[in-house]
Amino acid sequence: MSLSKVFDAEVLALPLFDDSHRALADEMARWCEERAEAWTGLDTTDPAATGRAMLTELGQSGWLRHLDPGQDDSDVRSLCLRRQALAYHEDLADFTYSIQELTAAAIIRHGSDEQRSRYLPGLADGTSAGALAVSEPGAGSDLAAVALEATPHGDGFVLNGTKTWIAQGDIADVCVVLARTGDGPGPLGLTTFLVDCATPGFKAEPIGAIAPRSWAELTFTDCRVGPEAVLGERGQGLVVALDVLERARTTVAAAAIGFARRAFGLARDHARTRKAYGGRLADLQLVKSSLAGMDVKLAASSLLTARAAWAMDAGLDHAKHSSTAKLYSTEAAGEIVDGAVQILGAAGLVSGSVMERLYRQIRSLRIYEGSSEVIEMTIADAL
Template sequence: MFHANSLLLPFFNDEHRALHDSLHRWCRQHFTSRIHNGSVDLYCQKLVRQLGDAGWLRYTVPAAYGGQLPEIDSRSLCLLRQTLGYYDGLADFAFVMQGLGSGPITLFGSDELKAKYLPKVATGDYIAAFALSEPDAGSDAAAMKTKATRTADGYLLNGVKTWISNAGIADFYTVFARTENDEAEGVTAFVVDANTPGLEITERFDLAAPHPIGTLTFTNCYIPASQRLAQPGQGFKVAMQNLDVFRASVGAAALGFAETALDMAINHASTRQMFGGVLSDLQITQAAIGDMSTEIDAATLLVYRAAWERDVLKQRTTRSAAMAKLYATESAQRIIDRSLQMFGGLGVRVGQPIEMLYREVRALRIYEGATEVQQVIIARETMKNKTGEAK
């Protein structure tokens, strides 16, 4: 669990500390296991309803549209993801997709679009999704092929989006397409209702850690111009600013995963009989726990520095958020692996919480920009800053 002293860092105020405490109490009542059986779709729909009824989804939209705070607060998002991730990976997923899918509307939507979608996102009545990736355009979003052809009063969407979380259960999708026959070239963003004619879910597939995901196919899918976000050709700006808000929170989710893995390791090592004592008596075990604890503290500082810079300094966090995501997700993978190693054969048995964590953490190093992409972002931003200083 989040080390108590961490909450005393200057990144946080009393509201953040109260949020952390109340959310932990709620999670302890509602989540007793990371292991789920049955339909993942039904479970995620249930989670969205639970999170909405409890008021936690209100942190994903501004107060003017049913939110908890005047504007989206990155530190609160991170605390929510870290805490939910500690207890249940799918709860973290269900929460963040409400924010990631509706974030472009918050940032760039018209008043009409905000009023139409955001209040229902905050209550859990609408499930949101974010549709950027394509079969040949993942980290390289510039390779996007989905097209939006201008008509007299709207657009016709044609193309394929894949790796879309909440595909099949979402009520709306924020979709990015290359604009044709418009006043501006480039990529444009749209809000597409799930029941729009011409939009089909053409594939669903399983992942190592199951969650709702699949492929969307658009065939002459008509979208009114009123469903467009920002101006034509500004889709990359919409996508990147939205990812800037949520990228640090991926690191926060990884922190939650890492913390629960460390707690599992300590609890197991303290009781596992070995060589006339217990596993935690061994210096090699203590060294592993020392390394894991240090990595968690380092990741905490990087994650909440990025969130604080956005909330308090009101500045772009491209570099610091990339650092937070890279370090927190990579260190979480190492921590969970070392924890699983302490469990021995039990650690790889399906149905064990540490085995589920091992599968859950792997995707965090890929989505919202893989580790290698974060390295490139950090390098470019660092070189750009140094070049500017030299002038």
């Protein structure tokens, strides 16, 4: 497959990227293309089993090796390139990769040496699945409202409560759990824990989603963990959670670009070959306008995301940039996918088609890692 079908070659040529990034983009695009036919036949009726298989494939192919404490960590630009290529080809591949990265990032950035050596090798080779458990029935974007209790017991804690809408929760071997230890009011009373999912009192129940994904509700009933389970400092759980989610926002933008670029390519190819009104669909002025608008949105998304990832890698102030990239790219991707369905007409409404899958998959990105409305408030506060 041509690199330009997955990535904007002109954006990759900018000084925001170096030769190693361009080589990675080429390698990732080729690897995904080699698996494209097999991924077309994935069984999405059991997303948990498919997620496990996808995790094994990613691990064995080395795309998670940088999570191992013995390897060099990946920069954010590389994470974005991987997510864009995976999202372009297969949602479940991107979904599995992103959650593994999210879990590992919490441990890499806030874990002790013992925690890193215990959990990261399995996450890196795909033999262990991770999950980030922060959302609850009454606490989504407002993480300060988390109510799951972690009551001190001896030198450890006892967890009681529920987490919901947890990605990979039904296949996870280890969960990063945000819980209330009561060290202070609101956000000051939260602590993050690393919980082995084989711990007595832990239960996961799958939840169906509009796009087939491994998703679950987690129940903690007198779930005992030791002092070694505390991730970061006690009472600093919200800091850990927000740090990881903010870092991930730029990669969500990259995934949105992957989905949108796939939809744009399908719409453009259809318009070029579909005969209409004595010519081609692509000859109609309104269709030209729609395609041009999509192209502009893709270019803007790519540049905003590249800027945010570069700023993060350079150690610069990036919070506003990552929020801007996430907000614009996910909203634009929704518009591009919807516009692509419109150009395809009835052909875009076929059950099981690529367009149907894209239409389902793209919607969640405007909610993950901060809803668009929350991100807008974050940007406004930075003005």
